[in-house]
Amino acid sequence: MLEQEINKEIKAAMLSKNEARLRGLRAIKAALLLAKTEKGASESITEDAEIKVLQKLAKQRRESAEIYKTQNRDDLYTIEVEELDVIESFLPRQLSAQEVETEVKAIIQNTGASSVKDMGKVMGAANKQLAGKADGKLVSEIVKQLLSQS
Incomplete structure (x- = not known):
């Protein structure tokens, strides 16, 4: 299950003091927790639902990064791109x-x-x-x- 993998990755990121990876992993964990506790949701979410959550997070990061790039906010742009890389590492390979x-x-x-x-x-x-x-x-x-x- 993705949630258990994320928890293991969070521990590894904390131990290696990898702040960028930790931020991305925590964002994924929070989004999955939200999806599980939504009204009408069951205790565990399906793999398809997990992928949809990850896609939504990736899309948000992409859009934010674009906005920050156009506003010359390289500091915020870098944060979004780092988190996007972490999120995309859990998504299936995208087709060209x-x-x-x-x-x-x-x-x-x-x-x-x-x-x-x-x-x-x-x-x-x-x-x-x-x-x-x-x-x-x-x-x-x-x-x-x-x-x-x-």
Whole structure:
């Protein structure tokens, strides 16, 4: 389970006095704890739910880092990037744009989609197949691009 792995990693980061890793790990632990205690949540969360929590954290860090970069706040930008690296180390490997395009082409062929009107059908299948492996925004852009070409 991810929670136990995070706890072990926190202890290791404390012992090695790795502040950046410790911050990232504590953020993950807090988010998982929140997810477990949400209204209607069961005592333990599924692996899919854990991945969604991690993706949400990574997205928040990416967006914050972008904002800090544009505002020339390198001190805050560095913190966000360090935490993002820690969070991403627990996520499944992300597919490249080319790999996503290959997957989406296969999905378009399987669903028989032929125009942008079929985007919803393709996105539904793509989100199921690529969950946790690719950024939703990237998938959406590729689906739109491929469907508008046909």
